[in-house]
Amino acid sequence: MRTIFLAICSCLLVASFNHQAVDAVAIIDIETMDLETLEKTKKNPAFSWWSELGDSLVVGGLHKKLLESGLDFQNMWSQLLAEDLVLVVAGHRHELPAGMKLIAQSGRIMLATQGQGLESNDHMKVMKFEKNKTYVESSTHSRKQHSLNTEQSSIVKAIMDEVDVVRWYGDVATLTNWNRHISSVDIVSARDWFKSQFESLNPASVTLQKFSVSGRDAWNVVATFNPTEAGDIYVVGGHYDSISEQTSRAAPGAEDNASGSAGVLEMARVFASRKTSATFIFIVFSGEEQGLWGSKAYVRSLPTNVKSRIKAVINMDMIGYSTDDSEDVLLETSRDFKHLTDQFATAASLVPGLRYFTTFNPFGSDHMPFIDNGIPAILTIDNDWGSYPAYHRTTDTIDKISREMGAAILKMNVAALAVMAGAE
Numbered sequence: 476m477r478t479i480f481l482a483i484c485s486c487l488l489v490a491s492f493n494h495q496a497v498d499a500v501a502i503i504d505i506e507t508m509d510l511e512t513l514e515k516t517k518k519n520p521a522f523s524w525w526s527e528l529g530d531s532l533v534v535g536g537l538h539k540k541l542l543e544s545g546l547d548f549q550n551m552w553s554q555l556l557a558e559d560l561v562l563v564v565a566g567h568r569h570e571l572p573a574g575m576k577l578i579a580q581s582g583r584i585m586l587a588t589q590g591q592g593l594e595s596n597d598h599m600k601v602m603k604f605e606k607n608k609t610y611v612e613s614s615t616h617s618r619k620q621h622s623l624n625t626e627q628s629s630i631v632k633a634i635m636d637e638v639d640v641v642r643w644y645g646d647v648a649t650l651t652n653w654n655r656h657i658s659s660v661d662i663v664s665a666r667d668w669f670k671s672q673f674e675s676l677n678p679a680s681v682t683l684q685k686f687s688v689s690g691r692d693a694w695n696v697v698a699t700f701n702p703t704e705a706g707d708i709y710v711v712g713g714h715y716d717s718i719s720e721q722t723s724r725a726a727p728g729a730e731d732n733a734s735g736s737a738g739v740l741e742m743a744r745v746f747a748s749r750k751t752s753a754t755f756i757f758i759v760f761s762g763e764e765q766g767l768w769g770s771k772a773y774v775r776s777l778p779t780n781v782k783s784r785i786k787a788v789i790n791m792d793m794i795g796y797s798t799d800d801s802e803d804v805l806l807e808t809s810r811d812f813k814h815l816t817d818q819f820a821t822a823a824s825l826v827p828g829l830r831y832f833t834t835f836n837p838f839g840s841d842h843m844p845f846i847d848n849g850i851p852a853i854l855t856i857d858n859d860w861g862s863y864p865a866y867h868r869t870t871d872t873i874d875k876i877s878r879e880m881g882a883a884i885l886k887m888n889v890a891a892l893a894v895m896a897g898a899e
């Protein structure tokens with residue numbers, strides 16, 4: 476027995492020193508590959524596993540076999556196994572801790588080599604990597620069949636046309652004039668501005684919801700339209716507080732998140748007088764940057780019979796930055812609410828030039844307290860924010876904001892809400 480064992484062992488030893496048995500991980504660029512070709516590529520006998528990550532197909536197998544496959548790889552790492560990898564969702568900056576190597580990335584989702592004892596924290600979620608799984612699906616290879624008839628499409632398009640991107644951009648600029656860090660006196664001016672903007676739309680109510688962040692007062696601004704006893708409720712939200720490396724000096728937060736909170740206001744204008752049986756609640760949250768305090772306080776305040784009537788929550792956090800002239804949006808929710816990504820994918824297909832990416836590893840923004848309480852919620856975020864140099868800095872100013880990016884996400888969200896709520 477012992478002899479045989481040794482014999483097997485030495486065989487393996489010989490094999491492992493032989494180049495043929497070395498494992499490798501490689502990347503294939505699938506940005507423009509159609510779904511059929513992608514599915515065929517995944518079945519290539521040279522691969523022992525694959526992983527779909529937006530514009531990248533990550534594959535693993537014997538180094539020699541990968542080289543012999545004749546495929547065009549963007550990158551390849553020899554002596555790397557699937558077991559060496561982890562999935563990281565960036566909550567804040569995208570820099571990986573020292574010792575970790577980035578293998579592939581789509582927006583805030585990164586595939587990396589394992590760091591020593593790396594665990595999830597406030598800034599990143601670290602997950603076990605599983606083979607043969609789609610982590611981020613791009614609209615280029617969407618499995619979704621878009622399903623709006625011609626009449627629906629024309630109604631929805633008419634509503635989308637009411638988005639006024641110049642007005643939204645002007646509001647983003649207005650908000651950047653205030654330091655909106657929760658320790659700044661100026662954030663009260665931003666709060667009151669939102670309140671009066673909502674009031675001018677004649678909602679049933681506008682309330683300031685006060686809560687406390689480490690002993691400091693903070694406020695959500697909540698505008699409710701068409702409240703009913705038992706009807707469906709749709710919530711649109713985004714945080715208006717901001718942060719920077721020097722909050723005592725300035726925290727203009729143009730992208731993060733004047734863009735999204737001004738988006739909430741712009742959507743309120745579009746839906747304020749729409750005929751529908753649903754209730755619309757538009758909220759701008761505070762205390763997000765210190766740990767989602769505003770959205771947590773709001774969810775905590777909801778009676779059970781209201782929670783169960785909420786059909787969807789749309790969170791906008793950073794909707795105005797693009798590194799290039801292609802508009803990319805990330806649709807993020809939990810797998811329980813997959814129907815939301817399907818609905819938003821349909822909506823995105825109505826916006827010319829907008830590419831979308833879907834993922835089911837939600838993290839780190841105001842959609843989380845809703846999802847954690849079983850309420851369907853989705854984050855809509857531009858997919859380039861991770862490479863935004865002014866992120867959380869005093870330089871996050873209006874000149875960095877793209878009207879086209881903001882308009883694309885707003886129109887998608889307006890279309891999705893119009894369809895879900897049956898707006899006319």
Ligand SMILES: [Zn+2]
Binds near residue numbers: 732
């Ligand atoms: Zn934010």
